[in-house]
Amino acid sequence: xxxxxxxxxxxxxxxxxxxxxxxxxxxxxxxxxxxxxxxxxxxxxxxxxxxxxxxxxxxxxxxxxxxxxxxxxxxxxxxxxxxxxxxxxxxxxxxxxxxxxxxxxxxxxxxxxxxxxxxxxxxxxxxxxxxxxxxxxxxxxxxxxxxxxxxxxxxxxxxxxxxxxxxxxxxxxxxxxxxxxxxxxxxxxxxxxxxxxxxxxxxxxxxxxxxxxxxxxxxxxxxxxxxxxxxxxxxxxxxxxxxxxxxxxxxxxxxxxxxxxxxxxxxxxxxxxxxxxxxxxxxxxxxxxxxxxxxxxxxxxxxxxxxxxxxxxxxxxxxxxxxxxxxxxxxxxxxxxxxxxxxxxxxxxxxxxxxxxxxxxxxxxxxxxxxxxxxxxxxxxxxxxxxxxxxxxxxxxxxxxxxxxxxxxxxxxxxxxxxxxxxxxxxxxxxxxxxxxxxxxxxxxxxxxxxxxxxxxxxxxxxxxxxxxxxx
Amino acid sequence: xxxxxxxxxxxxxxxxxxxxxxxxxxxxxxxxxxxxxxxxxxxxxxxxxxxxxxxxxxxxxxxxxxxxxxxxxxxxxxxxxxxxxxxxxxxxxxxxxxxxxxxxxxxxxxxxxxxxxxxxxxxxxxxxxxxxxxxxxxxxxxxxxxxxxxxxxxxxxxx
Numbered sequence: 110x111x112x113x114x115x116x117x118x119x120x121x122x123x124x125x126x127x128x129x130x131x132x133x134x135x136x137x138x139x140x141x142x143x144x145x146x147x148x149x150x151x152x153x154x155x156x157x158x159x160x161x162x163x164x165x166x167x168x169x170x171x172x173x174x175x176x177x178x179x180x181x182x183x184x185x186x187x188x189x190x191x192x193x194x195x196x197x198x199x200x201x202x203x204x205x206x207x208x209x210x211x212x213x214x215x216x217x218x219x220x221x222x223x224x225x226x227x228x229x230x231x232x233x234x235x236x237x238x239x240x241x242x243x244x245x246x247x248x249x250x251x252x253x254x255x256x257x258x259x260x261x262x263x264x265x266x267x268x269x270x271x272x273x274x275x276x277x278x279x280x281x282x283x284x285x286x287x288x289x290x291x292x293x294x295x296x297x298x299x300x301x302x303x304x305x306x307x308x309x310x311x312x313x314x315x316x317x318x319x320x321x322x323x324x325x326x327x328x329x330x331x332x333x334x335x336x337x338x339x340x341x342x343x344x345x346x347x348x349x350x351x352x353x354x355x356x357x358x359x360x361x362x363x364x365x366x367x368x369x370x371x372x373x374x375x376x377x378x379x380x381x382x383x384x385x386x387x388x389x390x391x392x393x394x395x396x397x398x399x400x401x402x403x404x405x406x407x408x409x410x411x412x413x414x415x416x417x418x419x420x421x422x423x424x425x426x427x428x429x430x431x432x433x434x435x436x437x438x439x440x441x442x443x444x445x446x447x448x449x450x451x452x453x454x455x456x457x458x459x460x461x462x463x464x465x466x467x468x469x470x471x472x473x474x475x476x477x478x479x480x481x482x483x484x485x486x487x488x489x490x491x492x493x494x495x496x497x498x499x500x501x502x503x504x505x506x507x508x509x510x511x512x513x514x515x516x517x518x519x520x521x522x523x524x525x526x527x528x529x530x531x532x533x534x535x536x537x538x539x540x541x542x543x544x545x546x547x548x549x550x551x552x553x554x555x556x557x558x559x560x561x562x563x564x565x566x567x568x569x570x571x572x573x574x575x576x577x578x579x580x581x
Numbered sequence: 582x583x584x585x586x587x588x589x590x591x592x593x594x595x596x597x598x599x600x601x602x603x604x605x606x607x608x609x610x611x612x613x614x615x616x617x618x619x620x621x622x623x624x625x626x627x628x629x630x631x632x633x634x635x636x637x638x639x640x641x642x643x644x645x646x647x648x649x650x651x652x653x654x655x656x657x658x659x660x661x662x663x664x665x666x667x668x669x670x671x672x673x674x675x676x677x678x679x680x681x682x683x684x685x686x687x688x689x690x691x692x693x694x695x696x697x698x699x700x701x702x703x704x705x706x707x708x709x710x711x712x713x714x715x716x717x718x719x720x721x722x723x724x725x726x727x728x729x730x731x732x733x734x735x736x737x738x739x740x
Contacts, residue, residue: 407708528683528709533675549709557709577678578664 111179111251116172119217120239124168126213129161177237184224184252186235198224198235204382204407206249208242208375215372220245224252249377269434273355273421281422282348283341284393357419359435364404364419378417382406384550385522386439388428392515398425404436405558407551439521445500445511451541452564456496457489464488491515499562501546501569503576510548510562520560526550528557530577532570544570586659586666594656594716597698598649604694606641613637658714660725662732665705667712683707684733687726691719705729 140153167190175188184203186196207223214221222245224235240248273281353370359380367375383406390400402420423431432440464484471478498513508527511519531547538544545563552558565573617630651671659666665679685708689701701722703714717725 525682527680528707529677529679529712531675531677533670533673535673539674549707551708557707559709574678 111248113176113178116175116237116239117219117241117244118172119219120175121165121168121172123213123217123219123239124171125165128164128168132164179251184235196235200252203252205379206252206377208245208249208373208377209369210373212371214239220373222248268358268360271357271420271431271435273352277422278349278352278355279345280397280399281352282345284391284397284399285344285348352421355421357435364435366417366419376417378404378406380438384526384552385520386436388441388519388521390517390519394422395517399423400425400428402428402431402436405550405552438523439507441519441521442502442504442507442509445502445509446569448496448499448564449543449566449569452499452543452566453496455537455543455564456499457492460488460492460495461485496564499564501562501565501573503573508548508573508576510546510560512560512562522548522550524577524579527577530574532574542567546570546573586657586668588658590653590656590658590714590716591700591718591721592653593698593700593718595649595653597695597700597716598652599645600698601694602641602644602648606637606645609637609641656715660729660732665712665729667714677712679705679707679712681729681732684729687729687733689722689726703729 170190171188174190174193175186177184177186179185182200184198184200186194188194203224205225207225208220209223210220217239218241219239220242222237222240224237237245237248350370351374352368354373355368356366358365361380363380364378364383365375366378367373383404385405387403387405388400389403394400399422401418401422404417404419406417419435420431428441464487468479468481468484471481475481495513498511498517500509500511502509506524507521508524509519509521511517528549528551531549533545533547534543535545543563544565544567545561546565547559547561549557549559613630613633616633619625620627620629648671652669655669655671655674657668661681663681665677665681665684667675667677667679669675685706687706688704690704691701695701695716698716699719700716701719703717703722703725705712705714714725
C-alpha cells in the first residue's frame with residue numbers, strides 16, 4: 110500500500126524559487142521604472158527580506174499541505190493552503206505517466222512526475238513537482254502495473270530497445286521541419302530591431318526595393334542566405350537538444366521513451382491506450398528514404414508531435430523489421446490501393462487554383478510579382494504527387510489511409526479505435542461518382558483528430574464501410 | 582452505398598429555421614443601416630451600400646424561402662442497436678456512422694426559439710467530437726436520448 114506522503118523537503122526550495130522567479134518576472138517593468146527613486150530603493154531594501162520570508166513560509170506550508178497517496182484503485186492528491194483542493198484519479202483513467210526534470214529540478218537532484226488523463230486542457234491533471242528519482246519511478250511503475258490491460262500482446266516479457274545513433278540524430282536535426290519556425294523567430298527579432306533603431310522603417314523598405322530594382326541585389330541575396338543558414342543552424346541545435354540520448358523500450362504492457370540533453374523527458378505510453386500509428390515522411394526526409402514513426406495516444410502531452418515519436422528517423426528499409434519488433438499490432442499491409450483515375454483532376458485543381466490566384470494578385474500588386482507564377486507548375490507537381498500517394502487498404506481489423514499535404518503521412522488504425530466514420534459527396538463529386546472518407550479518432554484534447562481521404566470510388570467506399578460495420 | 586436512413590427530422594423544423602433566418606436577416610439589416618450612415622460620414626465609396634443590400638437580400642431570400650425546406654428534405658437519421666447513422670448536407674452530402682459502443686454521452690439542447698416550436702436538438706458525444714441531430718420534436722428527442730444512452734451503456738469499453 111502507498112501511504113499518504115509529501116514531496117521531497119527540497120520541494121520547499123523549489124516552490125520558493127519558482128514563486129520568487131514568477132514574482133520578479135511580473136514586477137520587472139515596475140522595478141525598472143521605480144529604481145531611480147532613492148526613497149523607493151531604501152523601502153525596497155527593507156521590504157525584500159520580509160517578502161522573501163513570507164514566500165518561504167508559504168512554501169513550507171504548501172509543502173506540508175501537499176499530500177499524495179494511493180487508495181483502492183485511485184491516485185489521490187490533497188493540496189492548498191487557503192483553498193483546499195482534493196483530486197482523485199481512478200487508475201483506469203490514467204493515460205500516461207511522464208517523468209521529467211527541468212533545470213531547477215536538476216539543480217536540486219529531483220524529478221517531476223506528470224500524470225495525464227484523457228480530459229482536455231493544456232496542463233497535466235496531476236503534477237508532483239519534486240520527488241527523488243527512485244520514488245518517482247516506484248510510483249510510475251505502481252500506477253502502470255495497476256492498469257488493466259484488455260489487449261494482451263503476444264510478445265514475451267522481455268523488453269526490446271531502440272536507440273538513435275549520433276549520425277541519425279544529426280540527420281534528423283538537419284532535415285528538421287522546424288526550420289520554418291526558426292526563420293519566423295529570426296525575422297521577428299530583426300524586425301523588432303528595425304523598429305527600435307529607426308522610426309523610418311517605410312523609407313528603409315522603399316530603399317530596399319529600390320536596391321533590388323537598381324541591381325544591387327547581391328548583398329540582399331547574401332543577407333537572405335545568411336539568415337536562412339542561421340535559422341537552419343538554430344533549428345538543428347534545437348532538435349539535437351530535444352532528441353539527444355533518445356531511447357525507446359517496449360515490453361508487453363507499455364512503451365517508454367526518454368530523450369533530451371538538458372531536460373530529460375521521459376514518457377510512458379500504455380499499449381492499450383494507443384489509438385493509431387502514423388508514419389510521417391517529411392519533404393526533406395523522403396528523398397533520403399527516411400521517415401518517423403509516431404504513436405497517437407489520448408494523452409495531451411505533446412499530442413501534436415514530438416512526445417510520441419517512437420522512432421524519430423528510420424530508414425525505409427528497416428521499417429518492416431522495426432514494426433515487427435516494436436509494434437506487431439500495427440504492421441503495414443502492403444501494397445496500398447490507389448485512387449481511381451477520375452479523381453486525378455480534383456488533386457490538380459485544389460493545388461493549382463490557389464497558386465494561380467496568389468500569382469495573379471502578386472503580379473498585379475507587387476513589382477516583379479509575376480515571378481510568383483513559378484508557384485503554378487510547383488502546385489501542379491504537388492497535386493500529381495498528392496494523387497499518386499493517396500491510398501488505402503483494409504486488412505484484418507486495421508485500416509490504412511495514406512495521404513500527402515506536403516509530408517506524406519500514413520495512418521494505421523484499428524477498427525475499434527475509430528470513433529466515427531463519414532462518407533461525403535459534394536455536388537462536384539456527384540458527377541464523377543466519387544466520395545470523401547473521413548475517420549475520427551481520439552487524439553490529444555477534446556475534439557480528437559480526423560483523417561480525410563478524397564476521391565474514393567463507390568466500390569472502394571462500399572468495401573471500407575462494410576469493413577467498418579463488421580465490428581458493430 | 583447502402584440505402585439512405587429512413588427517419589426524417591420534425592416537419593416543424595422548417596418553420597423553426599424560417600423564423601431563425603428572419604431574425605438573422607433582421608440583424609444583417611441593422612448592420613446595413615449602420616454601414617449606410619458610416620458611408621455618409623466617412624466618405625466611403627458609394628457602391629458599398631447597394632452591393633451589401635443585394636447580397637443580404639439574396640441570402641435572406643435563399644435562407645428564408647428555400648434552405649429550410651431543402652435541409653428538412655435532406656436530413657435523415659437512423660438509430661439501431663449497433664450504430665447511429667446520419668445523412669445530411671445540401672451541397673456536400675455527408676453520411677456519418679457512429680458505432681454505439683463509441684458513444685460517451687448524449688444530451689438534448691433547446692434554445693428559446695426551439696422551445697417555442699416544441700423542438701430539441703440531440704447531441705451525441707464521442708471521444709473525438711460531437712454530432713448533432715437538429716430539431717426533433719421534444720418527445721422524439723427525449724426518447725431518442727434515453728434510448729441511445731441505454732444502448733451505449735450496454736457495452737462500455739475504454740476510450
